[in-house]
Amino acid sequence: MTKTKWTENEIPDLTGRTVVITGAGRGLGLITARALARAGARAVLGVRDLERGRRAVAGLPGRFDVRPLDVADLGSVRAFAAAWSGDLDVLINNAGVMDIPAARTADGFDRQTATNYLGPFVLTNLLLGHVTDRVVHVTSQLHRQGRIDLTDLDWRTRPYHGMAAYRASKLAVVLHSLELQRRLDAQGSAVRSVLASPGIARTGLAAHSRSDIVNRVPFLTNSPERGALSLLYAATQDVPGNAYVGPGGLGGLRGDPTLGRAGKNGLDEELAGRLWDVTAELVAPRSPDAAADDGVYICSYGSPRSAGPDRRPATPPA
Numbered sequence: 001m002t003k004t005k006w007t008e009n010e011i012p013d014l015t016g017r018t019v020v021i022t023g024a025g026r027g028l029g030l031i032t033a034r035a036l037a038r039a040g041a042r043a044v045l046g047v048r049d050l051e052r053g054r055r056a057v058a059g060l061p062g063r064f065d066v067r068p069l070d071v072a073d074l075g076s077v078r079a080f081a082a083a084w085s086g087d088l089d090v091l092i093n094n095a096g097v098m099d100i101p102a103a104r105t106a107d108g109f110d111r112q113t114a115t116n117y118l119g120p121f122v123l124t125n126l127l128l129g130h131v132t133d134r135v136v137h138v139t140s141q142l143h144r145q146g147r148i149d150l151t152d153l154d155w156r157t158r159p160y161h162g163m164a165a166y167r168a169s170k171l172a173v174v175l176h177s178l179e180l181q182r183r184l185d186a187q188g189s190a191v192r193s194v195l196a197s198p199g200i201a202r203t204g205l206a207a208h209s210r211s212d213i214v215n216r217v218p219f220l221t222n223s224p225e226r227g228a229l230s231l232l233y234a235a236t237q238d239v240p241g242n243a244y245v246g247p248g249g250l251g252g253l254r255g256d257p258t259l260g261r262a263g264k265n266g267l268d269e270e271l272a273g274r275l276w277d278v279t280a281e282l283v284a285p286r287s288p289d290a291a292a293d294d295g296v297y298i299c300s301y302g303s304p305r306s307a308g309p310d311r312r313p314a315t316p317p318a
Ligand SMILES: NC(=O)c1ccc[n+]([C@@H]2O[C@H](COP(=O)([O-])OP(=O)(O)OC[C@H]3O[C@@H](n4cnc5c(N)ncnc54)[C@H](OP(=O)(O)O)[C@@H]3O)[C@@H](O)[C@H]2O)c1
Pocket: 022, 023, 024, 025, 026, 027, 028, 029, 046, 047, 048, 049, 069, 070, 071, 072, 073, 093, 094, 095, 096, 097, 098, 115, 138, 139, 140, 141, 197, 198, 199, 200, 201, 202, 203, 204, 205, 206, 227
């Protein structure tokens, strides 16, 4: 592990750069957006509640652009991506929920899986042609205990368990980063896929959780500002593709941002490739209209492992 004592003051000048942060109306996403804008970036906040998002950044120094985005609704994800034009330097997939009660989205997906993994998977694929630098995926140390059921990614046949669904979704995020980086490398792309884990930060994330872990173990927790440092480090520092950035102390839960390593299950290349295929099938546009909006068959981005029709976007990123 490479230890760093890193603070927000070391964020380089980001003037002229554009960053999208999902779920940025509060919590770690808001802190991250504010810090990036302070450093000169145009911070585009993808939020469910536009008014609240605007209020959260009103009067603050920097350039903000607050746009509607519900990552659990693929229609909203497609609309956000379709409205995008120009370069996007960094996409930060931050929006997330933990241990919420069982619920289905408008598309019929398990809400927790859709919010934490399926929506960000689609958003990433749709925006990737614009991305010039990197995609940051926000995961959790709990991915290490995650189990992926490729036959039931979406909790249709198994009894739903809120924390198991959270752990699985955060493992899926880690595997998504691994396979995305492999596809980018195979294309000779300079774009990086990077993971950020905040450790445990005192935000509203545990609001639904019966485990109440954040309040029970204060000695293990970070302030929200310190938790966001992992996202900021992953978004702005020169880290290798598929780097795992998280707190360096106490089991990766607390401390300064450090370059670490995902859990063994998050480094399984074969599982990552199979998960990509299963996910692509699950989120494939169901209507001709949605497929036309996507322009390309969104999830075949990059080079597939197995032989088959090449449906890559016409203009892959440089
Ligand atoms: N805090 C921690 O200890 C911790 C640890 C590991 C990983 N993480 C990860 O860090 C990320 C940020 O969490 P947080 O701690 O900042 O929690 P938070 O304070 O609860 O914030 C979550 C954010 O995600 C947004 N969001 C939820 N569902 C959304 C949807 N469908 N579409 C768009 N935005 C949505 C929320 O927006 P609304 O205001 O509209 O609800 C909110 O802005 C999550 O991915 C989480 O899993 C956090």
